[in-house]
Each structure stands twice: as structure tokens, then as C-alpha cells.
Amino acid sequence: MTCTTSMGTSISLHQRHKRLRPGSQRSERRNMDLVPWLRDLQRHVSTWRSSSATPLPSQVETESTGTGQDTRSLEADNEGHFPEHLVIMVNGLGGSPDDWKFAAEQLVKRFPDKVVVHRSQCNTAKLTYDGVDRMGERLADEVRSLVEKRRGVIKISFVAHSLGGLIARYAIGILYAPETVSDNSLDELGPKGRIAGLEPINFITSATPHLGSRGNKQLPFLFGLSLLERTAVETAHLIIGRTGRHLFLTDRDDGKLHLLVRMAEDQDDIKFISALRAFKRRVAYANASFDHIVGWRTASLRRPHELPKQLTHPYNGKYPNIANVENVDLDNCEKLENAVVARTDDVEEKITRGLTQVPWERVDVKIKKCRLKYNAHNTIQVRKYFWNSDGADVIIHMIDNFLV
Numbered sequence: 001m002t003c004t005t006s007m008g009t010s011i012s013l014h015q016r017h018k019r020l021r022p023g024s025q026r027s028e029r030r031n032m033d034l035v036p037w038l039r040d041l042q043r044h045v046s047t048w049r050s051s052s053a054t055p056l057p058s059q060v061e062t063e064s065t066g067t068g069q070d071t072r073s074l075e076a077d078n079e080g081h082f083p084e085h086l087v088i089m090v091n092g093l094g095g096s097p098d099d100w101k102f103a104a105e106q107l108v109k110r111f112p113d114k115v116v117v118h119r120s121q122c123n124t125a126k127l128t129y130d131g132v133d134r135m136g137e138r139l140a141d142e143v144r145s146l147v148e149k150r151r152g153v154i155k156i157s158f159v160a161h162s163l164g165g166l167i168a169r170y171a172i173g174i175l176y177a178p179e180t181v182s183d184n185s186l187d188e189l190g191p192k193g194r195i196a197g198l199e200p201i202n203f204i205t206s207a208t209p210h211l212g213s214r215g216n217k218q219l220p221f222l223f224g225l226s227l228l229e230r231t232a233v234e235t236a237h238l239i240i241g242r243t244g245r246h247l248f249l250t251d252r253d254d255g256k257l258h259l260l261v262r263m264a265e266d267q268d269d270i271k272f273i274s275a276l277r278a279f280k281r282r283v284a285y286a287n288a289s290f291d292h293i294v295g296w297r298t299a300s301l302r303r304p305h306e307l308p309k310q311l312t313h314p315y316n317g318k319y320p321n322i323a324n325v326e327n328v329d330l331d332n333c334e335k336l337e338n339a340v341v342a343r344t345d346d347v348e349e350k351i352t353r354g355l356t357q358v359p360w361e362r363v364d365v366k367i368k369k370c371r372l373k374y375n376a377h378n379t380i381q382v383r384k385y386f387w388n389s390d391g392a393d394v395i396i397h398m399i400d401n402f403l404v
Contacts, residue, residue: 059112060105067142068121069097071104073112083116085404086153086198088143092162093240096124099161102382103395107402114404116153118146123167131242132163132259136170143175147196156195157202159398161381162294163243165208169263169272172203176275193271193278201403203279207287207380211298211351212260213247218295249347261347264354276358280403283361285394288323290367290376300362301355311366319393324364328356365394
């Protein structure tokens with residue numbers, strides 16, 4: 001259909017409509033730019049709805065107890081195959097047992113007749129401001145109580161996120177008991193030991209500030225600016241209490257060394273390193289980027305020059321966010337111990353040397369295809385599945401390598 005202008009020129013109504021709306025093309029382009037984002041949002045909503053509407057398989061049951069939440073296989077329990085491997089999951093600063101919900105369910109689904117998962121509840125919300133030592137003591141008491149109730153378990157593992165890794169390290173030091181030295185209780189690292197009377201298997205941390213948060217870029221959201229980092233050191237205790245003093249190495253209780261320094265060596269009353277050594281595996285998952293809470297170096301127990309220079313390709317196609325896996329054996333530990341290193345901080349160096357007396361597996365994570373990649377600190381744990389599901393491959397990697 002056409003119309004005639006005063007100049008006698010025939011134009012279509014469609015062309016006339018476009019002339020009357022000069023901004024329509026820009027609006028159309030903006031709408032097209034929104035299409036990928038809307039499709040991605042729709043995918044997340046669909047996944048969330050299906051996961052909330054569909055009940056868990058009958059073999060997985062979560063039970064709230066007075067000390068936390070237990071996830072186990074109901075089917076195996078009914079058949080009389082009670083799991084003998086107890087897995088303790090520990091939340092980080094301000095967290096709760098729900099933070100490990102996804103990982104706990106996936107672990108039980110993979111090993112229904114072998115593991116029972118306990119998500120700790122003794123250090124949640126503001127209780128995480130009480131200091132690493134007090135929280136470690138509470139966790140140790142909780143584990144003892146749990147072991148007494150579950151007489152069938154003979155093995156124990158710990159999986160901890162962020163601050164929870166420090167809490168778990170303190171707790172296992174309390175729970176450690178050496179075995180009588182014999183041919184059966186020796187390995188290449190020395191005498192074995194027990195944790196809460198059980199055989200220790202896996203000790204896994206995820207984005208844990210093992211070296212503290214005081215060093216350069218150890219708290220990434222401060223952008224490495226010395227003024228901001230000095231201010232954080234001086235004020236952290238005003239925000240997160242005694243925990244802030246421990247993380248930023250400003251504690252001097254009764255003239256003692258900083259707690260994190262003491263936790264890097266065996267003490268007269270608590271054997272921190274012997275407890276770590278007792279586990280068959282020690283694994284440190286660390287975000288190489290987009291974690292603004294815990295720096296790459298402190299989470300992976302490395303000195304600055306030990307960080308990989310490039311992480312350009314996935315380690316394995318099955319795990320798109322796993323960029324690098326490094327196994328440090330005992331020989332490498334000895335080489336690092338004897339090497340001349342550039343010291344950026346004497347206290348940090350003491351902690352590094354102490355913790356690397358035992359071999360660690362280091363897993364470097366680089367969150368890529370994620371709308372909330374700047375929230376990598378929670379995505380590495382899949383804290384809330386709706387928002388952090390892009391880190392699911394990290395949990396699957398942990399489970400695929402889990403010793404039962």
C-alpha cells in the first residue's frame with residue numbers, strides 16, 4: 001500500500017513509518033543484543049525450577065541433626081550397608097551448612113554405599129568471627145560427638161571452603177593421635193596417625209587463605225594498593241573480630257607467635273603438621289582469577305614466582321574450569337625447602353615452608369563461561385546452584401579424584 005506526498009512521490013507506509021520513528025533501528029539493535037542474555041537467564045531459570053520441583057532420588061536423604069546436616073543413601077541404609085567413610089564439610093566466613101548442599105548430594109550419589117556426608121553447623125554466620133582457634137575447638141567437639149554416634153565409620157575426610165579450611169586444619173590438630181610405630185604404621189612421610197580414632201583419607205580445601213590475607217594481593221578486591229592493604233590490616237578486627245586478627249596476622253596472644261605461623265608446625269600441645277601428614281591426600285583448589293576474597297597465591301600455597309605463568313587451556317575437556325593440576329611429591333617439597341627464594345614477607349615464608357613439609361595436590365581453577373564469574377569465590381564451591389552452577393565441573397573433578 002502506498003501514499004502520495006505533497007511532492008508527488010509515492011512511498012510505502014512501511015517506509016513512512018520508519019521515517020516517523022528514527023530511533024526504531026537503534027531500539028531493534030538493543031533488543032537483539034539482549035537476546036543471548038535472555039536465553040541464558042531462561043536456561044538458568046529452567047534448571048532451577050526443575051531442580052526445585054523434582055525431588056531428590058530416593059537413595060539420597062538429608063537429615064537435620066543438632067550438630068549439622070547429614071546426607072546419606074537411604075537405600076544403602078535400608079539394605080544394611082551403612083557407609084564406613086565419614087566426610088566432614090566445613091563452610092567459610094559467614095556461611096552455613098547449606099553452602100555445601102550441592103557437593104554433598106553429588107558425593108553421596110556417586111558413592112551411595114560408601115560415604116555419609118556431615119555438613120558442620122557449629123561455626124555459622126557471626127560465629128565465624130570468633131577466631132580460628134575457638135572455631136577449630138568447636139569443630140573438633142562436633143566431630144567427636146558425631147563419631148560416637150556413628151559407630152560404623154572407620155574412615156574420615158574433610159572438605160572445606162575458604163576460612164573453613166583453616167578451621168578444619170586446627171580441628172584435625174586437636175583430633176590427631178599418633179599410632180604406635182610399627183611396620184604397618186609407617187609410610188614414606190613417617191609415622192601414620194588417627195583423626196578422632198578414624199583412618200584419615202582426604203583433606204581438601206577450596207579457596208582457603210592458608211597463608212593469611214595480609215600479603216600483597218592476598219585480598220584481591222583491594223587491587224594490590226598498599227594504602228588499602230595497610231588499612232585492611234589495621235581495621236579487619238573491627239569488622240570480623242578475632243578472625244580478622246588471625247587472617248591479617250595481627251594477633252599476639254600472650255606474646256605467642258601468630259596463630260597461622262604456629263599452625264604451620266607441630267606444637268607441644270597440638271600436632272598440626274603431623275595431622276596433615278596422616279591423610280592420604282591433601283588437595284588445595286584455588287581460583288586463578290575473579291576471586292576477590294582470597295588470592296591465588298594464598299589459596300594454592302605458593303610463593304609469587306611459583307605461580308604458573310600461563311593458564312590458557314583447560315586441563316581436561318570434562319572439566320572446562322580446571323586450568324592446571326600440579327602434584328607436588330616429597331622430593332619436590334625437599335627441593336623447595338632447600339631452595340633460595342625471594343622473600344616478600346618473612347612471616348608468609350615461614351607459613352609456606354611449614355605447610356609444604358608435606359606434599360599437596362594443587363588444582364588451579366579459572367572460571368570462564370559464567371555470568372557471575374566475578375563471584376568465583378562462591379562459584380568454585382557451587383554455594384547456590386542457581387547462581388553458581390557454572391562451577392559444577394570443579395565439584396565433579398573433586399569427586400572423580402576422591403579416595404573412598
